[in-house]
Amino acid sequence: MSVIINLSIFPIDKGESVGSYVARAIKIIKESGLEYNFGPMSTSIEGEWDEVMGVVNRCFQDLKKDCDRIYLNMNADYRNGAPGRIKSKVTSVQKKIKQQ
Amino acid sequence: MSVIINLSIFPIDKGESVGSYVARAIKIIKESGLEYNFGPMSTSIEGEWDEVMGVVNRCFQDLKKDCDRIYLNMNADYRNGAPGRIKSKVTSVQKKIKQQ
Amino acid sequence: MSVIINLSIFPIDKGESVGSYVARAIKIIKESGLEYNFGPMSTSIEGEWDEVMGVVNRCFQDLKKDCDRIYLNMNADYRNGAPGRIKSKVTSVQKKIKQQ
């Protein structure tokens, strides 16, 4: 569980509404069984590097079937030996905000 | 409320633990009164362009006080005449997932 | 000259070819007089924080005139007291590659 990524992926050739393509990616993320957090701009996914990159690959391959132009943005935060961070990062910062 | 951004900002010159700096940025986002969604990798903020960019500016100016190297990553999604999207984008995609 | 950003900005509601919109943004970057480096995926711009963010703002305001949905991705690297980095970062890494 050493990597968390933030993933956005959507077609550019399908006009203004891309929600149905985003939904297909989220479905693949869900089916991976990895911990995830779905937000308004991106989805965070936590796992080992190979697992997480496998999900990114499956999302891309799925959209590629019927999209001629795809944009993907990804940030990754790797931390050696730090499991369960998708929740702990949020609670740790929330504690610090209260202490300010 | 036409823009949602996804913002990550943290120092690179402070070693591995940057949570206290992230907490300072979140506090500024909170105090802005704008709708926001705090996640493990970034914080989404919704508002008019000038409001949102004002918050980004205040976060940067605050970290700049005591950080010599700062990294910032931002994605913005502008949609003309589409208020309240920080929630509606999530619920709209969730509906589409159920329909799959 | 303490900040370098990497900027991508393009409409999502105009179909697959967005080059003419990208060209409008580059023109604004050029006219700013700031040091810049135009690449296949983004444009790097170097200056003081306020100058660089002013350029980002002008690019957005220009596309907003005729685009109903705009996506923007930006990374910023701030380093206190480090001018002329848009060139020096590249040459410094090139030296390190030779030493390997």
Next chain:
Amino acid sequence: MSVIINLSIFPIDKGESVGSYVARAIKIIKESGLEYNFGPMSTSIEGEWDEVMGVVNRCFQDLKKDCDRIYLNMNADYRNGAPGRIKSKVTSVQKKIKQQ
């Protein structure tokens, strides 16, 4: 040659100067034989999806050897049946700027 990515990868646990780690990543990119464009904030790499993602994987695995915290930012632009874009995207936009 259907994908161009923009890649930044660097450790967060090694202090302010990360150039030697960036140099290691660039060396791996060079050795891949793929077309690339090294800029001040990121490196663009063009190839087939699997080739490009293989390079990203090798860069990560290399830094992981001696870095305990790594940050990675990646944008990808996929276009069906469009080879040689790392150069053509730049020249196409440059032409459009002249026509303005």
